[in-house]
Amino acid sequence: MDILIAAALAVLQPHMLIIILLGVTAGLFVGALPGLTATMALALMLPFTFTLDALEGLVALGAVYMGTIYGGAFTAILLNTPGTPSSIATTFDGHPMAKQGRALEAISVATIASVVGGVVGVTFLLIAAPPLAQLALKFGPAEMFWVAILGLTLIGSLATGSLLKGLLGGAIGLLIGTIGISPIGGESRFTFGWPPLQAGVSLIVALIGLFVIPELLQMIRRGQASLEPSDTIGNTGFQFMSALRTVLSKPVNLVRSCAIGQVIAVIPGAGGSITSLVAYNEARRWSKTPETFGKGNPEGIVASESSNNVMVAGSMVPLLTLGIPGAPPDAIILGVMLLHGLRPGLDLFTQTGVLANGFIISMGLAALMLAPIGLLGGRLIYRVIIRTPHYFLVPTILIVTILGTYALRNNVIDVAIMLGLGVVGFLIRGLGLHAAPIVLGLILGTIAEQGYVQSVLGGMALDIPQLRLVANPLSQVLIALIVLVIVWAAWPKRFSRKKQG
Amino acid sequence: MYIRINTELLSGLLGLALAAIFWFNIGDLGFLSAVFPNSVLLFLAVVSGLLVLVGLFAGEPVTIDMRGVIPVVFGIALLAIWWLGIRHVGFVTTSVPLFAILALVLKRRQGPLSLRDVITAVVVACVVVGGFFWVFSELLGIRPFRAPFP
Numbered sequence: 001m002d003i004l005i006a007a008a009l010a011v012l013q014p015h016m017l018i019i020i021l022l023g024v025t026a027g028l029f030v031g032a033l034p035g036l037t038a039t040m041a042l043a044l045m046l047p048f049t050f051t052l053d054a055l056e057g058l059v060a061l062g063a064v065y066m067g068t069i070y071g072g073a074f075t076a077i078l079l080n081t082p083g084t085p086s087s088i089a090t091t092f093d094g095h096p097m098a099k100q101g102r103a104l105e106a107i108s109v110a111t112i113a114s115v116v117g118g119v120v121g122v123t124f125l126l127i128a129a130p131p132l133a134q135l136a137l138k139f140g141p142a143e144m145f146w147v148a149i150l151g152l153t154l155i156g157s158l159a160t161g162s163l164l165k166g167l168l169g170g171a172i173g174l175l176i177g178t179i180g181i182s183p184i185g186g187e188s189r190f191t192f193g194w195p196p197l198q199a200g201v202s203l204i205v206a207l208i209g210l211f212v213i214p215e216l217l218q219m220i221r222r223g224q225a226s227l228e229p230s231d232t233i234g235n236t237g238f239q240f241m242s243a244l245r246t247v248l249s250k251p252v253n254l255v256r257s258c259a260i261g262q263v264i265a266v267i268p269g270a271g272g273s274i275t276s277l278v279a280y281n282e283a284r285r286w287s288k289t290p291e292t293f294g295k296g297n298p299e300g301i302v303a304s305e306s307s308n309n310v311m312v313a314g315s316m317v318p319l320l321t322l323g324i325p326g327a328p329p330d331a332i333i334l335g336v337m338l339l340h341g342l343r344p345g346l347d348l349f350t351q352t353g354v355l356a357n358g359f360i361i362s363m364g365l366a367a368l369m370l371a372p373i374g375l376l377g378g379r380l381i382y383r384v385i386i387r388t389p390h391y392f393l394v395p396t397i398l399i400v401t402i403l404g405t406y407a408l409r410n411n412v413i414d415v416a417i418m419l420g421l422g423v424v425g426f427l428i429r430g431l432g433l434h435a436a437p438i439v440l441g442l443i444l445g446t447i448a449e450q451g452y453v454q455s456v457l458g459g460m461a462l463d464i465p466q467l468r469l470v471a472n473p474l475s476q477v478l479i480a481l482i483v484l485v486i487v488w489a490a491w492p493k494r495f496s497r498k499k500q501g
Numbered sequence: 502m503y504i505r506i507n508t509e510l511l512s513g514l515l516g517l518a519l520a521a522i523f524w525f526n527i528g529d530l531g532f533l534s535a536v537f538p539n540s541v542l543l544f545l546a547v548v549s550g551l552l553v554l555v556g557l558f559a560g561e562p563v564t565i566d567m568r569g570v571i572p573v574v575f576g577i578a579l580l581a582i583w584w585l586g587i588r589h590v591g592f593v594t595t596s597v598p599l600f601a602i603l604a605l606v607l608k609r610r611q612g613p614l615s616l617r618d619v620i621t622a623v624v625v626a627c628v629v630v631g632g633f634f635w636v637f638s639e640l641l642g643i644r645p646f647r648a649p650f651p
Contacts, residue, residue, distance in 0.1 A: 051641055164509070164552050168516050171545040175523055178538045185534025192526055220576045220603075221569035223610035391607035392622075395600040396629050402596075403633055407643045412588065419580055426573075430565050431515065432508045449537040456536055 004126075007357035011059060011365060019056055020063045020362055024369045025377070027067025028074075032385050033393070034081045038068040039211040042332040044397065046204065047404040054340035055355050059362040061336060065329050066118055066312050066366040070374060071381075073110040073305055078103055078382060086308040089280035093293060093300030100296050104378070108243030111374040113254070113302040116247065117309030118367025120258045121265070125313045125320075126360050133321040133346040141458070142469045144322075145451030146478035148444035151324055153482050154267050155437050157489030166437045173441020174448065176201050183446060184453045196413040204335040205405055205414045206421055206442050210435035211328060212401050213422020218429075219394050240375060246298045253283050253299050254306055261307030265314025265326055279307035313363050320344050320356065324444065328436055331443050502567040510556025516549025572606050579603060592645045593634050600626035 010016070023045070030041040045064045049057035072087030077094035090110060097106035139147065152174075156166025179190045180200025191197040247254060257279040264275045283303035284293040293300050315326025316333070323344035325331040334344070342348060348356045374381075405418045425435050452469070459468025470479060520542050527538065579599060586595040601622040608618055637643045 047637070047641060047643070050643070162509075164548055164555065165512055167548045168512055168545070168552060171516070171541060171548055172519060174541045175519065175538070175545060178541065182530075182534035185531050187530050187534040189528075189530060189534060189538060190523055190526055217573050217576060220607060221573050223569055223572060223607060389608075391604045391611075392625055392629075394607060395603040395626070398603070399596055399600060399630055399633055403637050403643075403645055406645055407637065407641065410643065416584060419584065423577055423580075428512075428515070430506075430508075431512045432563070433512055433515075452537050452540065453533060457533075 003353035004357055004361075007354045008361050010055065010354055010358045011362040016056070016059060016362065017365070019052075019060050020366050020369060021373070023060045023063025024067035024366050024373055027064035027069075028071040028370075028373060028377075028381060029384065030064075031068035031071025032074040032083045032381055033388065034075050034079070034083055036068075036397070037084050037211065037215065038065055038086070038327075038329040039207065039332065040215060040397070041065070041068040042329045043204070043208045043212055043404060044400050046332060046336070047400075047407040049336065050407060054337075054342060055358050057336050057340070058333065058355070058359040061333055062312075062359060062363040063366040063369075065333075066309070066363055066370065067373075068329075069308055069312055070111070070114040070118075070305070070370045072308075073114065073301075074107065074378070074381060075385065077106045077110065077301075086276050086311070087304070089276040089304035090301055092280060092304075093295070093297050096294065096296035097298070097301075102296065105239050105243060105246075106298070106301055107378055108239050108375065109246050109298045109301045110305045111371055112240075112243050112247045113257075113305035114309040114374075115367050115371050116254060117258055117261060117306035118312060118370065119364055120306075121262065121310040121313030122360060122364035122367060124262055124310075125316055125363075126357065129317055129320050129356075129360070130346075130349045132317060133344075133349050136321045137346055138474065139322070140472065141451040141454035142472055142475045143451070143478060145448050145455060145469060146475050146482070147322060147324065148448035148451065150478055150482050150485070151318075151444055152437065152441060153485045155440050157485055162432060163486065163489045165432050166434075169433050169435075169437030170441040172433075173438040173443075174445045175441075176206065176438070177442045177445025178449070183450060196411075201417060201421075201442070202408060202414060203439075203442055204332060204408055205418045207328065207331050207335070207439055208401060208405055209418035209421030210425040210439055212397070213419060214426040214429055214435065216394055216398055216401075217422070217426040219390060240371075243298075247302050250299055250302065252286075253302055256282060256286070257303040257307040258310050261310030262314045264307075265311040266317045267326070275311045276304040276308040279303040309367065312367075313360065316360075316363075320348060323447065325440075328439060331439060334443070504565050504567055505562040506565060507556050507560040508563050509552050509560040513549045513552030513554075513556055516545055516552065520546045520549060569610075572610065575606055576603060593630055596630045597623070597626045600630055 011020075026045065027038075027041055030036045030044065031038065041064050042061055045061060049060050052060060068084060069086055072082055072084030073090045073094065075081045075083040076087040076090035077098050080091050080095040082088045082091055094106045094110065097103065152167070152170035156170055157163045177200075179197055180188070181198060182189055188198050260279045260282060261275045264278060280300055280303045283299050284290045287293065287297075287299060289297070311327065315330050318324040318326045319330045319334055321344065323334065325334050337344065342352060342355070401418070402415055405415050406412065408414060425438075455468045456465045459465035459471075462468060469475060523538070524542055527535065579602060583595050583599045604622045604626065605614060605619065608614060608622070634645060637645050
């Protein structure tokens with residue numbers, strides 16, 4: 001309790017509140033611009049955190065993350081274009097409401113749902129993370145290996161639509177992760193005679209390259225000059241109290257959506273788009289008036305926005321306890337933690353408890369700040385977004401991305417690797433290979449390798465040393481889960497084909 | 502313009518090619534360094550092989566929209582030229598043309614360019630690139646890219 005109070009006092013300092021305010025505002029703007037994802041927002045903000053200490057940096061990124069996910073709702077409602085993938089489901093009812101002249105009502109509902117979702121996610125993280133970190137101590141090398149493989153299997157089956165392509169992406173990520181000095185053997189691997197590769201491919205460099213550059217190239221390909229303004233924003237003003245009544249009038253929908261968001265958030269790599277789509281689908285399925293969904297039902301917005309904002313803090317559960325990012329933006333936060341010498345796990349909560357809990361509490365404050373910033377600055381944000389010319393936006397993001405990548409290690413080679421991976425990421429998108437499994441493979445590569453090699457070393461007395469990987473009951477449970485995921489991913493296709501046949 | 506490609510087959514072939522490239526460059530590693538990459542390569546080869554089989558026997562060609570590819574190729578070429586120039590010239594002197602040309606390529610897709618568009622692009626490029634250069638070098642203490650010129 002003392003740690004929690006100390007953490008709360010640390011983030012309630014005036015300069016911390018200003019950091020949170022600026023972070024949420026910046027995230028809101030980036031999130032509201034279609035094509036700019038939360039990962040991109042965090043990558044762009046990363047260099048600006050270098051002069052901050054560990055807590056300030058994490059607080060800033062947490063606030064940007066929260067603001068970005070909420071910001072996606074603005075263009076989803078006003079322009080039928082989700083600002084971030086996690087706002088896809090918000091378009092279903094948000095834009096019909098805007099077309100009925102209820103845009104500001106829809107934004108008000110989205111704002112309150114986002115605040116509730118954000119606070120719920122933070123509360124869960126605050127309560128669940130320390131005991132889960134304690135539980136993580138039971139995970140030995142073999143279990144950590146299987147957790148990594150489970151994460152890859154999940155993202156392969158959930159995030160890409162093709163299990164084999166997802167696994168291929170994950171394997172490519174694992175392979176990229178083996179470039180450089182071996183963490184256990186200490187030998188140089190896969191440098192192709194190029195000494196700079198001995199340092200390996202930096203996770204954040206790969207993350208920026210694979211997530212930001214393909215989006216920029218996609219924006220160049222689309223060639224959109226600016227967004228089409230909406231003349232249906234409505235003049236009724238923001239309706240805080242009526243929106244609050246709307247959100248709270250269907251408590252089951254709100255609780256169910258938050259619960260769905262929380263459950264999906266802890267699955268590594270699942271992401272906000274899946275969360276909001278599942279929550280929206282369930283809201284419609286359980287509604288007494290499902291026919292009103294898609295025609296301007298605020299319940300749809302509540303489901304989508306509350307669930308995707310739960311995910312922001314919820315996805316940090318595996319990150320802070322096991323070091324496995326729940327969503328791609330979390331990987332950047334992991335990178336910042338490692339830069340400051342912080343290791344996820346129980347030590348994070350015991351030895352640096354003020355920092356860990358302060359970071360979590362700051363996300364709650366960021367969620368609360370969504371309401372005043374979103375409701376008071378909504379019209380201004382809308383005007384700025386509409387007037388931002390894309391032909392200046394793309395090169396501006398490119399310049400910040402290049403500088404940000406260089407600033408990581410003052411290394412010009414990192415910029416080349418980032419741009420190269422970005423171009424490759426753009427090209428393989430056409431083949432249906434997504435960046436998320438590749439990045440997750442890269443993230444989990446070190447965990448998987450250490451678990452694998454240590455287990456094999458422990459099993460050298462056996463005829464087949466790899467059998468050590470399957471010896472423990474916890475490993476067997478994880479293997480069963482992996483098999484279940486693979487069967488589950490393959491089953492619907494067979495079933496539908498059979499039905500079609 | 503649209504093209505139709507068998508994405509399963511091509512993904513599988515890409516995976517096999519990657520596995521081969523890494524396999525032939527693994528060198529003479531000890532057990533501790535080689536055991537994990539060898540397993541990953543084997544897994545990559547198996548998954549890629551399965552994708553090739555799926556592509557050959559059950560793959561359905563996917564239609565890819567090729568519109569807007571030329572500006573993308575131009576953008577990538579521009580980045581390559583920028584990369585070659587940056588170490589010999591400097592960040593601001595290479596990035597201002599990169600910014601302005603990229604902005605004009607995008608603006609050009611909306612209609613013919615006027616002299617005003619060009620001047621605006623150059624001015625905005627100078628302000629944005631110069632501004633970020635100042636922020637990074639003066640505020641954040643990071644001197645972007647050592648080169649003869651800024």
